[in-house]
Amino acid sequence: MLTRPHRRVTTLSVLGTVIAAAALGALAATPAHAEGGCKDGRLVCVGVDTPGSPGTTTPSGDTSGSGPAPGCTWGAMTVQCSLPGKGFFYQGCYYTAAAAPAPDDPVWQTSGKSPGDTSGGFYNPTYCLPGEEGVQGNLRWLPIPAAATMTPEELARRALSKLRLLPPPMHLTPGPGKTGLVSLPVWLWVDANANTWGPASDTDADGPLSLTLTAAVERIVWDMGDGDTVTCTTPGVPYDPAYGDRMSPECGYAYQHISKGQPNDAFTVTATTHWKVTWTASTGATGTIPGVTRTSTVGDIRVGELQVVNT
Template identity: 45%
Template sequence: MFAPTGAAPAPVDPATVAQEAVDQMLLRGPAIGITPKPGGKGVVGMPVYMWTEKGAETYGPNTASASAGGMTVTATARVTKIVWTMGDGKTVTCTTAGTPYKAEYGKKPSPDCGHRYNVPSSTIPSGKFHVTATSTWTIDWQVNGVGQTGQLTEIRTSDVDIAVAEVQVLN
């Protein structure tokens, strides 16, 4: 960098360097796990479990550093919430990765990230509920050796379609 005599180079903005660190990360939308599974059928009134895999790219933590102007900034990204838009007009906000469903849970609701459909998906034109999961990544950054800190936010989305049927009981 050339600077005329007596002129100091422009200071580097740590937040800009932090964004460069974030740009090195691969932050994805949730790796959706849901019951019923896409291609299968759920039942009205039965618990729906929603979750994401807990990988560095899908839930965090994910860490990267970038340097400029003699400073190094380290950024660490973590998902702080996932908002599930269920396709039936309802949304569910989960502050955990959720719990994968296991057969032994039976009809118990999810302990941390669940939903129940009150109507079958046949009530909408597509015949399936379009479920969207939107992750909010909170990125904490700090300038190494200086203690200056800040925070950035990134949003990532994934989606899936599921069918939910109504069960008729005959006597």
């Protein structure tokens, strides 16, 4: 079990700091946190496992009286068992569950984990009381079985935030600064890679909960700037002069109106990729994250007067 000297902090300024931290959001505690974070011989849980419920939970599990929110005594002061986004309280700091480091990571020697100890888990100290700041930012092994603090949906969104999904790099003929012709085929395509088209994937973990997320473009919608849109399910084919006046076999368009009279006498074209994002959790739960899009814009697309295409 990890032990270290502790200082009792009783000043009003410190208490104010803890109260301010508690005000960051609604308080929340779970039985796992109340038992693991608030019962280690020095801490006594004086609240209840669910904020607003009647009764005061003692280390033995008995309840009596009424308490506004779960809390622990630390020295001569009372702190909350948990804080939103900061985790549960244990020996002077708030912790959130963390994934185990790589086997060759030096943190295995500095985290406080004893060889063969499988009774606990790795945790990140997110906020420490004055006198305990040296712990903050250092991954620790605590004798508390890891408990997930996030739902699969929350973990999926965190995994998505780590993916570098980029706007589509746009190409079209004749391209910016050049003048196309009414009824002449316009080829549309984007540079496709894992970041702009997918599939891109990431794995994430929160305590015992792990999750794999995959993202790939389902369709791309081209807004041609003249009131029409083109929807394609592939990145398109790059144009080559050898294709002449042929239409793109995958994604193309033909303007029916000149651009004169538009702002700067040009059409502004946008391309928006619509991503399908799916995830599978270690619990067997699956789901999707809807509404994930990326958009690029190209201006200065000019279309001239010619009404026919020579064949």
